[in-house]
Structures are given as C-alpha cells and as structure tokens.
Amino acid sequence: MTTLEHSIAAPRSLLIRGARVYDHDGDIDDPPQRDVLIEGTQIASVTAPDEDVQLKESIARRAAASPEADVIDARGKLVIPGFVNAHYHSYDVLAKGLLEDMPFDVWALHSQPAYFGRRSKAELRARTLLGALECLRNGITTLQDMNSLVPQDEETLDIILAAYAEIGIRVVFSIAVRDVAALDIAPFLPADVPESAMALIRGAPKNAREEIDFIERQIRRLAPLPPRLSWGLSPSGPQRSSRALLEGISDLARRHKLPVFTHVYETKAQTAKARAIYGEHGGSMIRHMADIGLLTRGTTIAHGVWLTQEEIALLAEHGGGIAHNPISNLKLKSGVAPMRAVMQAGVNVALGCDNCSCGDCQSMFQAMKMFCLLAAVTDPNPTGVRAADAIRAATLGGAHAMDRDGELGAIRRGMKADVVVIDLDDVAYQPLNSVARQLVFSETGRGVETTIVDGRVVMRERRITTIDEAALRSELASVMRTYRRDFARIAEANRLAIPYLLTANDQLKAHDVGLNRFVG
Numbered sequence: 001m002t003t004l005e006h007s008i009a010a011p012r013s014l015l016i017r018g019a020r021v022y023d024h025d026g027d028i029d030d031p032p033q034r035d036v037l038i039e040g041t042q043i044a045s046v047t048a049p050d051e052d053v054q055l056k057e058s059i060a061r062r063a064a065a066s067p068e069a070d071v072i073d074a075r076g077k078l079v080i081p082g083f084v085n086a087h088y089h090s091y092d093v094l095a096k097g098l099l100e101d102m103p104f105d106v107w108a109l110h111s112q113p114a115y116f117g118r119r120s121k122a123e124l125r126a127r128t129l130l131g132a133l134e135c136l137r138n139g140i141t142t143l144q145d146m147n148s149l150v151p152q153d154e155e156t157l158d159i160i161l162a163a164y165a166e167i168g169i170r171v172v173f174s175i176a177v178r179d180v181a182a183l184d185i186a187p188f189l190p191a192d193v194p195e196s197a198m199a200l201i202r203g204a205p206k207n208a209r210e211e212i213d214f215i216e217r218q219i220r221r222l223a224p225l226p227p228r229l230s231w232g233l234s235p236s237g238p239q240r241s242s243r244a245l246l247e248g249i250s251d252l253a254r255r256h257k258l259p260v261f262t263h264v265y266e267t268k269a270q271t272a273k274a275r276a277i278y279g280e281h282g283g284s285m286i287r288h289m290a291d292i293g294l295l296t297r298g299t300t301i302a303h304g305v306w307l308t309q310e311e312i313a314l315l316a317e318h319g320g321g322i323a324h325n326p327i328s329n330l331k332l333k334s335g336v337a338p339m340r341a342v343m344q345a346g347v348n349v350a351l352g353c354d355n356c357s358c359g360d361c362q363s364m365f366q367a368m369k370m371f372c373l374l375a376a377v378t379d380p381n382p383t384g385v386r387a388a389d390a391i392r393a394a395t396l397g398g399a400h401a402m403d404r405d406g407e408l409g410a411i412r413r414g415m416k417a418d419v420v421v422i423d424l425d426d427v428a429y430q431p432l433n434s435v436a437r438q439l440v441f442s443e444t445g446r447g448v449e450t451t452i453v454d455g456r457v458v459m460r461e462r463r464i465t466t467i468d469e470a471a472l473r474s475e476l477a478s479v480m481r482t483y484r485r486d487f488a489r490i491a492e493a494n495r496l497a498i499p500y501l502l503t504a505n506d507q508l509k510a511h512d513v514g515l516n517r518f519v520g
C-alpha cells in the first residue's frame with residue numbers, strides 16, 4: 001500500500017434509537033419505531049423499543065462515559081438504507097452547471113477527460129472529495145465510480161482512491177478503458193468535416209493488452225484495498241472496444257470475481273453503429289456481449305435506452321442488469337429507456353445519477369422520482385412502477401449490481417451498517433401520509449441529516465465528520481482557475497466540430513434501427 005491509508009478504525013457500538021425504520025417488506029407507508037444497533041461495521045439488531053431494554057441501557061451508559069459507544073436519538077426521524085448510486089463518473093465533477101442543451105456526442109466533446117489532459121493532484125483530490133461529499137449529503141453511501149484515468153497511471157489512481165478512503169464513502173471503483181477512440185457518432189458524419197475537427201472526433205486508439213495489463217497490475221498492487229473500496233471492471237462501451245479488450249475484461253472478471261459495468265445503447269448513434277458493426281449477431285450489441293461471455297449475472301449495463309424487446313429477454317436470461325439513469329438520458333437527449341418492459345422481464349434495475357456534467361446533481365431522490373414519472377411518457381395506463389419499486393432499485397437493485405446482495409440495501413441484522421437518518425419534521429413529510437411516496441416524490445435531499453457508512457458516522461446532523469468542508473471549498477476555488485481556463489480552451493476548439501456533429505445527429509433521426517425511443 002502506497003498513499004492509501006486504512007484510515008478508519010472499526011467503530012464501536014452505535015445505537016440509533018426510536019426512529020421509524022424503513023423495511024422494504026414491511027409497512028412502507030407507516031413504518032414502525034425500531035432501535036437499530038450497530039456493532040462495528042454491521043447491523044447487529046433491529047428491535048422494537050421495548051425489546052432488549054437492558055442491553056440498550058448499558059450501551060447508553062457506556063456512551064455517556066466513553067467514546068466506545070454512541071447513541072443517536074432518532075425519535076421523529078426515519079432510518080433508511082443508504083442509497084447505491086450505480087452509475088457515476090467522478091472525472092467531471094467540476095463541470096457541474098457548465099453545459100446544457102447538448103446531444104450526447106457534442107456533450108462528450110466537452111466533458112471527456114482525454115480532452116482535458118493531465119490535471120493537478122489538488123484538482124484530482126478536490127473533485128473526488130466534492131462528488132463524494134454531495135453523495136453523502138444526499139444519503140448515497142455506495143458509489144460506482146467508472147473513472148477514466150488521464151494519464152492512466154498509478155499516481156492518478158492513488159490520489160483518487162486516497163480521497164475516497166479519507167471521506168469514508170463506499171466505492172466500487174472501475175478504471176474505464178477503451179481501445180477504439182472515435183466518438184460513437186463518427187461513422188454518421190458528413191464527408192466534409194475539416195481535418196482539425198476530425199482529429200478531435202477521432203481521438204487516439206489504445207492497445208487492448210496494455211489496458212488489461214494496467215488494470216490487473218493495479219488489482220495486485222493495491223491488494224487488499226482499504227475497507228469500503230472494491231474493484232469493478234469497465235470497458236467504456238462494447239462499440240468502443242475491440243473483441244480482444246472485451247475478452248480480456250471477461251477473463252479478468254472471471255479470475256478476480258469482479259462485477260462488470262459498461263455503457264450499452266445509451267444513444268441512437270450507438271445503436272446505429274451496433275447495427276453496422278455486429279452483423280454476425282444481427283446488429284445486436286447484447287448478442288455480441290453474450291457471445292464474448294460478457295453478459296453474465298455480474299454485468300450491469302448503464303442506460304440501455306435502445307434495447308429491443310428481444311435483447312431485454314436475453315439480458316434477463318443471462319442474469320445481467322441495468323443501471324438506469326433517467327436524468328442524464330433526458331439531459332443528453334438520448335431517449336426514454338423501456339423500463340416497464342425491463343421490469344416485467346425481471347431484469348435487475350439499479351439507479352444512477354451519472355456525470356455531474358449531464359445531470360448536475362448526485363441525487364437518488366431525483367433519479368427515483370424521474371424513474372416513476374417517466375413511465376407515463378409512453379403509457380397512459382398505470383405502469384406498475386411505484387415509489388417502493390424506485391426505493392428498491394436505489395438500494396437493493398444497486399446492491400445486486402455491485403454483487404453485494406445480503407450486505408447492502410436494507411436495514412436488517414447482519415447487513416453492512418450503511419444507514420441514513422432523515423428528519424421527518426421537514427416539510428416534505430408534513431403531513432406524513434406515506435413514507436415511501438414522500439421519500440420519492442417529496443424529498444429533495446433537504447431532510448437527510450445523518451449518514452453512516454460501514455458503521456461510521458460520516459455526517460452527523462448535517463456536519464461532515466471526515467473532511468474539512470471549508471478547506472475543500474478553498475481548494476476548489478484555487479483549482480477552478482485552471483479548470484475554467486482549460487474548459488474555455490476546449491469549448492473554443494470544439495466550435496468548429498459542433499455543426500457537423502449536429503448535422504449527423506439530425507440525420508440519425510430518420511435512420512432506421514428497428515425501434516424508437518423518442519416520443520411522438
């Protein structure tokens with residue numbers, strides 16, 4: 001272990017008393033009062049206030065006398081399992097609020113880390129902490145950070161992982177790799193794109209073997225990772241990867257028993273490209289993945305907007321899941337994902353908030369609400385996508401995607417103590433008619449008061465305990481000078497390419513890929 005510290009000691013007994021505790025299988029509208037006892041990193045018991053009274057009193061006495069034990073008086077509060085943000089990229093946290101009204105490929109040209117080049121250590125650290133901080137404040141206790149390292153080296157990786165270890169969030173970290181460089185829309189561009197613009201669009205290809213070897217070296221070098229950090233694997237997208245790269249990832253996943261996260265069918269351009277390059281599989285990216293052995297129980301595809309009914313069935317058959325990103329799908333004009341069909345097929349659904357530059361907010365409350373509401377876009381009848389389903393997707397669905405069934409996603413004995421305390425005095429819960437529906441349709445994140453990860457209180461009554469927030473704000477102010485300058489340079493260089501990308505995007509509207517994910 002180099003710069004990574006195993007910084008957080010195992011905590012002690014922590015008793016959360018008197019909260020209403022959300023149970024997916026219990027009364028989701030009017031959850032009963034329970035006491036949650038955490039021992040170390042795990043939930044030791046969830047009991048009624050009149051059970052185990054002597055034990056609870058002895059913990060309360062210990063808490064008064066020493067830091068060995070701790071009690072949170074949570075009467076008038078709600079306890080929920082921490083959310084799992086199943087799709088996120090920390091590289092563009094600083095681009096929050098910089099972009100809007102751009103279709104996917106134009107956005108990519110402004111946000112992908114390759115265009116920004118090497119960043120300072122201070123910037124890498126600040127952006128990682130800021131993204132994690134926003135998550136913790138919104139009750140997200142686990143993140144899947146699919147991160148493109150630029151440069152792809154050990155120092156960059158260590159700075160990011162050390163920041164995560166410091167702030168105390170749980171992270172399934174994957175190094176996003178690709179060896180086919182060009183923007184997805186490149187094959188559909190008009191012929192007259194100037195060479196200077198084409199150079200941006202084309203990018204620089206990489207070597208599949210070197211990408212795989214780098215990942216495996218990091219897995220070995222950093223073993224064991226600090227508590228709360230674990231690995232995932234991420235080819236950026238099948239269409240951005242050679243067969244050799246995808247086979248290499250599939251092999252790593254098998255040998256190291258790691259979950260795989262990859263972008264699939266986010267946009268119509270990607271779908272059109274799949275139709276063109278996967279001829280032997282009927283133009284299906286999903287069949288291509290299945291053929292390579294990359295469509296397994298451990299695979300979660302991000303987006304899946306343009307899946308066909310047949311591909312949804314294939315995904316279900318192989319046990320793969322979806323990380324649904326309703327906000328970024330809309331912000332990047334990607335279309336509406338067929339979530340009703342996905343759920344009816346029994347495919348695991350997790351929810352993600354995606355990049356800070358195409359959602360501008362790490363909020364599972366927004367993602368859950370949009371998940372429920374968007375179903376109506378294509379169907380005027382009851383859709384069967386209800387608040388409780390959204391809460392399951394944001395917790396248990398995410399846990400399944402991270403390969404952490406039975407550990408994350410519920411407040412139950414034996415589960416990891418990833419726990420969020422919400423203030424029911426907040427106006428979102430006045431009057432309290434249904435905890436599940438008000439969590440999904442009324443909560444903005446304002447009610448999140450205390451966040452516990454792995455048994456450790458990382459935010460207590462809205463104060464972050466692990467980092468100095470004021471210091472982070474001043475670090476941000478200093479790194480933003482360079483970041484804004486570089487962003488302005490990139491935006492200026494992109495001006496030449498944008499009209500051609502928009503032309504291609506417009507022409508794709510009439511291109512037949514066998515289905516439509518736009519309304520009307």
Ligand SMILES: [Zn+2]
Pocket residue numbers: 087088089263302354355
């Ligand atoms: Zn993504």
